Amino acid sequence: MTNNDTATQLLDTAQLLIQKRGYNAFSYKHLATTVGVRTSSIHYHFQTKADLGKALMDRYLAELEQALDNIDRKGRTNKAKLKQFISLYRETEDDGVVCLCGSLATDYETLPVALQRAVSTYLRRCEQWVAEKIDEGVGEGELALSGSSTDAAATLVASLQGGLILSRARGGPPVLDNVQRTFLAALNAS
Amino acid sequence: MTNNDTATQLLDTAQLLIQKRGYNAFSYKHLATTVGVRTSSIHYHFQTKADLGKALMDRYLAELEQALDNIDRKGRTNKAKLKQFISLYRETEDDGVVCLCGSLATDYETLPVALQRAVSTYLRRCEQWVAEKIDEGVGEGELALSGSSTDAAATLVASLQGGLILSRARGGPPVLDNVQRTFLAALNAS
DNA sequence: ACTTGCCTATCTATACATAGGTAGTTATCA
């Protein structure tokens, strides 16, 4: 399908542009020239910029669920699962971009409501999943934690998103390596 | 001086707009109508948007140094100083905005070089200061740390910035409260 | 014939920026 091809290409490119430049610095014109079509063609596939954004987040959320599923099925220990989760973001850092969701979260106030909701959902899902793994790990005596799992989960998600955002500006070795070490140390699980 | 007044008002308002909406979603028009002048008047005070951004970051950096100085002079223990540092961001979270620097960091790729440099400087300065306090605290036996102070400092700054950014989208109780508890727990210093 | 997937052409709104004017203030010095 040419349809599928172009639509997917539009999604892929738009996502990258948003991750690189932010929602408000990315435009249909920019996207069009990058993909090699006219802006009107983008409007054909995604009537408005808000629709495109929503489609992007829907896909991103589905991919997250898939990734979490994968980790849950393949990971042996909870520590390994959490490491896998972190490495999801660590790969993003290597790409020199931020999480789609973190990018949108910064522009939160300027987003259409549907997008705002999708961003919230994504973030809460991440925190919930992380807290779950920590709880399981602690329950099984695999991990130790001096605070609450909720605190640790919220902090991890914040530091992953923040780490990605700061990484480009700060330069130097990957910030998420520091984050991972700190997080695992707090769980007595280097 | 009317000069001082308008210029300062422009800076204040511009900063708030950027912290609320991001660098690229804030415009001279928006700023002008908010302050009650014409866009050309903004150009009079700050020839270009890049100049305005630079002036903003210069001021922000100066304020940071002042705040750190204040904390260093007034804080008794290193733990207290670190708590004070965190509360700087915690106040920002209450205002429902993000750190100016965190906002700019997200749009990093689209910023004029002078602004990029200012953002880097700010972030590195924060990390450096935090690492210093941790080192001192550990040296004096006041704090204990299982990892490196560099890791902890980078992680704290990332989670503060990330926490602010996620806070609006996530809703619920302040994220930075979770961050503070996690951070202090990791230092064996609740 | 109808749908799909793209195109050209065009619209309105806004972005950042500049040119040039003006009222009010301050400095200079015969």
Added chain:
DNA sequence: TGATAACTACCTATGTATAGATAGGCAAGT
């Protein structure tokens, strides 16, 4: 002291580029 030059802090008007969006056409597939 009071004429004039220079400066300050705005203004109106305008320009060029880009934003997101729409209308309508057309070729290819079914």
